Amino acid sequence: MARKQVGDIAAARRSSEELAAAFEDVAPPLNRQRALIESQRCYYCYDAPCITACPTGIDIPGFIRSISTDNLRGAAETILSANIFGGICARVCPTEILCEGVCVRNTDEDKPVEISALQRYGTDWVFEENAALFQRASDSGKKIAVVGAGPAGLACAHALSLRGHQVQVFDRQPKAGGLNEYGIAAYKVPDFAQREIQWLLSIGGIEIVSDRELGKNLSLAELRAEYDAVFLGMGLAGVNALGIEGEQLSGVANAVDMIAQLRQCEDLQQMPVGRRVVIIGGGNTAVDAAVQSKKLGAEWVYMVYRRGAASMSATAHEQAFVKEQGVHVIEWAQPSRFIGVDGKLSAVEFEYTEADANGKARGSGEHFTLDADVALKAIGQVLVSAPLQAGQHEVLATKGGRIVVDSNYATSLSKVWAGGDCVGGKVDLTVQAVEDGKRAAQAIDRFLATEKTHG
Structure with a gap:
C-alpha cells in the first residue's frame, strides 16, 4: 500500500456551505416559549446548591424566577451584577460539573434545569440592544x-x-x-x-x-x-514543550495557536488543516483543537492522552462530544518522537503507558506509530515570569x-x-x-x- 503524501496540509477541504454548517452555534438559544417552560421547572430552592457551585455566586433561582415572569431586565441585572461575563459563561462554562451538576432535579429519573441556556436567554438581549444596566460613580481621580x-x-x-x-x-x-x-x-x-x-x-x-x-x-x-x-x-x-525528538518539524504546533488562528480567520476556506491530525493532550484545549480539525475537513483526527479518561481535565460532556464528532480517542499513550521527511512531519511515535504503584503514568516499552500531517500539542500553558521583575531589587513572588x-x-x-x-x-x-x-x-x-x- 502506498504511503500517504508527506505534509498533506491544505485549505478548502470543505465547501463554504459545509463549513458554515459545521461551525454553527453548538448550543442554539432558547426561544421565549421554551425559556418560560424551562424556567418553571426550577424549584427556586431557598438554600440553592447551584449558587454555591457557581464561582461567581450568581443568584440562579432569582434570575430564573425573573425569566418565569418575563422580567428579562431583572434577570440580566441579577446575572451581570455577579458575573459581568455572564453571556460568554453561559456558553462555555462546564455547567455539568458546576451549577447543573448539583441541581436538585439532577437525578436518574429527571434532568437538571437548563441553567446555562436560561442564563444565555436572560442576557443575550442586553448585548443585542446595548442596554445600559450599570452607571459609573462620579470620577474618583484615581x-x-x-x-x-x-x-x-x-x-x-x-x-x-x-x-x-x-x-x-x-x-x-x-x-x-x-x-x-x-x-x-x-x-x-x-x-x-x-x-x-x-x-x-x-x-x-x-x-x-x-x-x-x-x-x-x-x-x-x-x-x-x-x-x-x-x-x-x-x-x-507560555506553552509547555514536550522536549522530544522532532518537535521543531514543520507540522508540529501548539493547539492554542491553531485555535487562535482559526478564531481570527475571516474565511474558513482559507484555514489550513492536515488530512491526518494528531492532538496530544486531554483537556478542553485538546478537545477544541480536535473537533475543529474535524470540522475543517481532516479525514482522521486522533486525540492521544497519557492517562485514562478519568484523569482528563476535559469534562465527561466534552469527552463524549469529541467522540461524537468522529475523533478517535486513544488513552494511556505518550509521544516519544515526531518523525519527519525533508523537514516535514510524517508520523508520531507513541509509547503505551501504564499506572505505577502510585497511580502515575509510566512508559511500558511498547510503541506504535500514527501517520500525521499535523500534530498539535495541548499539554498545558505556563506563566512567563521573566517580565515580572518590578525593579532592580524587587521581584514579584x-x-x-x-x-x-x-x-x-x-x-x-x-x-x-x-x-x-x-x-x-x-x-x-x-x-x-x-x-x-x-x-x-x-x-x-x-x-x-x-x-x-x-x-
Missing part, C-alpha cells in the same frame, strides 16, 4: 493599570470603573478578550465575544491599549510609579509557576494585585477568572479609599 484584557482583567476594570476610577487596560494582542477572543472554539462563541466586550466598555472610564506586553514595551516598575494601583491578569502566555497572592489577591509587591489563570486556584475557568477580577477590584477600591482617607 487611575489604575490593568495588564491583560482577558476575563480577569476586564472584570476587574469594569468593577473599578463602576466605582468611578479611571482604568487603562494593556494587552499584547490587537483585540481585547484574552481567551474569550483567542482561546475558545469558534463553534462555541460564534460572533459573540467582541459584542460582549463592547457592551462592557460602554460604561465608560476604561481605555484599551493594544500591542503592549510586559517585558517588551511595558514595565511593571513604571506602572507602579505612574498608577495608583496595578492589576495583573495576563493569563498563561511566584510559586509553582503562578503568581503568589493573598486572600485579597494582593501580590508580594505594594500596589500590585493579580488574578485569573496567572495565579491559579480552584479551577482554571473563565468564570473563576471573572470572580478573581471582581474580588481584586473590591480590594483595590478599599485600598484606594484608605489611601484617600490617610492622604
Whole structure:
C-alpha cells in the first residue's frame, strides 16, 4: 500500500456551505416559549446548591424566577451584577460539573434545569440592544493599570470603573478578550465575544491599549510609579514543550495557536488543516483543537492522552462530544518522537503507558506509530515570569509557576494585585477568572479609599 503524501496540509477541504454548517452555534438559544417552560421547572430552592457551585455566586433561582415572569431586565441585572461575563459563561462554562451538576432535579429519573441556556436567554438581549444596566460613580481621580484584557482583567476594570476610577487596560494582542477572543472554539462563541466586550466598555472610564506586553514595551516598575494601583491578569502566555525528538518539524504546533488562528480567520476556506491530525493532550484545549480539525475537513483526527479518561481535565460532556464528532480517542499513550521527511512531519511515535504503584503514568516499552500531517500539542500553558521583575531589587513572588497572592489577591509587591489563570486556584475557568477580577477590584477600591482617607 502506498504511503500517504508527506505534509498533506491544505485549505478548502470543505465547501463554504459545509463549513458554515459545521461551525454553527453548538448550543442554539432558547426561544421565549421554551425559556418560560424551562424556567418553571426550577424549584427556586431557598438554600440553592447551584449558587454555591457557581464561582461567581450568581443568584440562579432569582434570575430564573425573573425569566418565569418575563422580567428579562431583572434577570440580566441579577446575572451581570455577579458575573459581568455572564453571556460568554453561559456558553462555555462546564455547567455539568458546576451549577447543573448539583441541581436538585439532577437525578436518574429527571434532568437538571437548563441553567446555562436560561442564563444565555436572560442576557443575550442586553448585548443585542446595548442596554445600559450599570452607571459609573462620579470620577474618583484615581487611575489604575490593568495588564491583560482577558476575563480577569476586564472584570476587574469594569468593577473599578463602576466605582468611578479611571482604568487603562494593556494587552499584547490587537483585540481585547484574552481567551474569550483567542482561546475558545469558534463553534462555541460564534460572533459573540467582541459584542460582549463592547457592551462592557460602554460604561465608560476604561481605555484599551493594544500591542503592549510586559517585558517588551511595558514595565511593571513604571506602572507602579505612574498608577495608583496595578492589576495583573495576563493569563498563561507560555506553552509547555514536550522536549522530544522532532518537535521543531514543520507540522508540529501548539493547539492554542491553531485555535487562535482559526478564531481570527475571516474565511474558513482559507484555514489550513492536515488530512491526518494528531492532538496530544486531554483537556478542553485538546478537545477544541480536535473537533475543529474535524470540522475543517481532516479525514482522521486522533486525540492521544497519557492517562485514562478519568484523569482528563476535559469534562465527561466534552469527552463524549469529541467522540461524537468522529475523533478517535486513544488513552494511556505518550509521544516519544515526531518523525519527519525533508523537514516535514510524517508520523508520531507513541509509547503505551501504564499506572505505577502510585497511580502515575509510566512508559511500558511498547510503541506504535500514527501517520500525521499535523500534530498539535495541548499539554498545558505556563506563566512567563521573566517580565515580572518590578525593579532592580524587587521581584514579584511566584510559586509553582503562578503568581503568589493573598486572600485579597494582593501580590508580594505594594500596589500590585493579580488574578485569573496567572495565579491559579480552584479551577482554571473563565468564570473563576471573572470572580478573581471582581474580588481584586473590591480590594483595590478599599485600598484606594484608605489611601484617600490617610492622604
